[in-house]
Amino acid sequence: MEPYTRHVLVCTGGFCSHDRGGRAIYARLASLLQRHGLLFGPTRVKRSETPCLGVCAGGPIVAVYPEGVWYAGVTPELLDRIVVEHLKEGRVVEEAVFHRLGAGGG
Numbered sequence: 665m666e667p668y669t670r671h672v673l674v675c676t677g678g679f680c681s682h683d684r685g686g687r688a689i690y691a692r693l694a695s696l697l698q699r700h701g702l703l704f705g706p707t708r709v710k711r712s713e714t715p716c717l718g719v720c721a722g723g724p725i726v727a728v729y730p731e732g733v734w735y736a737g738v739t740p741e742l743l744d745r746i747v748v749e750h751l752k753e754g755r756v757v758e759e760a761v762f763h764r765l766g767a768g769g770g
């Protein structure tokens with residue numbers, strides 16, 4: 665199997681966002697990955713949905729690995745930035761990060 669560069673987890677559960685807003689984010693992520701050439705090749709990204717990430721507030725919640733960066737309140741506009749700036753260009757969208765794995769919480 666060709667390796668993935670990153671793995672993006674989107675919470676599509678009903679507690680962190682109204683009307684399960686994560687579902688729309690998860691669907692939008694698919695088209696954005698395709699648009700930006702991140703489905704195949706050396707920079708390809710794996711996309712997964714999960715029913716809960718244990719945060720259950722301030723969503724939709726999106727987590728990006730291997731950085732272990734968690735984003736809150738992910739709107740369609742913020743998702744666009746995450747895809748272009750973080751997944752494509754390797755720059756974390758710092759102002760939307762609420763937690764980093766292994767960074768002492770926060």
Ligand code: FES
Binds near residue numbers: 680723
């Ligand atoms: S329902 Fe989304 S984090 Fe728990």
